Amino acid sequence: xxxxxxxxxxxxxxxxxxxxxxxxxxxxxxxxxxxxxxxxxxxxxxxxxxxxxxxxxxxxxxxxxxxxxxxxxxxxxxxxxxxxxxxxxxxxxxxxxxxxxxxxxxxxxxxxxx
Amino acid sequence: xxxxxxxxxxxxxxxxxxxxxxxxxxxxxxxxxxxxxxxxxxxxxxxxxxxxxxxxxxxxxxxxxxxxxxxxxxxxxxxxxxxxxxxxxxxxxxxxxxxxxxxxxxxxxxxxxxx
Numbered sequence: 001x002x003x004x005x006x007x008x009x010x011x012x013x014x015x016x017x018x019x020x021x022x023x024x025x026x027x028x029x030x031x032x033x034x035x036x037x038x039x040x041x042x043x044x045x046x047x048x049x050x051x052x053x054x055x056x057x058x059x060x061x062x063x064x065x066x067x068x069x070x071x072x073x074x075x076x077x078x079x080x081x082x083x084x085x086x087x088x089x090x091x092x093x094x095x096x097x098x099x100x101x102x103x104x105x106x107x108x109x110x111x112x113x114x
Numbered sequence: 115x116x117x118x119x120x121x122x123x124x125x126x127x128x129x130x131x132x133x134x135x136x137x138x139x140x141x142x143x144x145x146x147x148x149x150x151x152x153x154x155x156x157x158x159x160x161x162x163x164x165x166x167x168x169x170x171x172x173x174x175x176x177x178x179x180x181x182x183x184x185x186x187x188x189x190x191x192x193x194x195x196x197x198x199x200x201x202x203x204x205x206x207x208x209x210x211x212x213x214x215x216x217x218x219x220x221x222x223x224x225x226x227x228x229x
Contacts, residue, residue, distance in 0.1 A: 004157070040221050040222075041221055042118075042203060042219035042220055042221045042222055043158070043203070043217075043219040044219075045216055045217070048216070058216065059216075090157055090158070092157075092158075102148065102160040102163060103158075103160070103217065104160075105150075105157030105158040105159070106157050107155070107156050107157045108156075108157055
């Protein structure tokens with residue numbers, strides 16, 4: 001029962017490098033989300049995809065792009081990494097985009113930008 | 115805008131003690147309310163939820179009641195265990211436009227239970 005799988009689990013980048021965080025869910029959920037978690041700030045939504053083929057900005061989208069590759073996969077790309085993007089990134093999925101539905105989270109990607 | 119305020123941690127309790135973690139919210143419309151739990155090195159897991167006023171969510175001995183009059187959703191457990199040590203997040207499910215697409219999280223409360 002994999003649920004939501006994120007890769008990689010850890011990554012160190014230099015300022016200006018690019019990388020893509022991968023996320024896949026096997027629950028046939030329609031909506032998927034990317035959050036970042038910073039100390040004392042809870043989780044903040046970066047981007048979400050209410051359904052296959054759609055993406056929307058969340059609270060903190062600057063410096064990121066996303067791709068909903070198919071119903072299962074939702075990737076997050078950092079085109080030019082900055083130290084302010086050092087964080088723990090969580091992918092989540094939900095049966096529908098309506099926020100009275102619970103979301104299921106992956107175990108996170110710990111990203112450090114030097 | 116919408117916001118969630120949780121009591122600041124860390125909270126340290128002895129095993130079998132009573133737990134309360136306070137959560138209050140500000141929202142337009144009629145939000146759903148959630149408690150999520152994050153164990154070390156893991157993602158968040160839904161602990162319980164309530165979708166309308168006076169609803170009580172419960173799971174694994176934890177309870178929270180949706181109080182519209184006090185805009186609160188406090189988490190309680192009568193007797194905590196060492197295995198309950200984790201970070202607890204209160205969350206609100208409604209965005210400012212009322213389209214109910216985003217969750218707003220509190221900053222989290224670290225709970226440590228000592229044997």
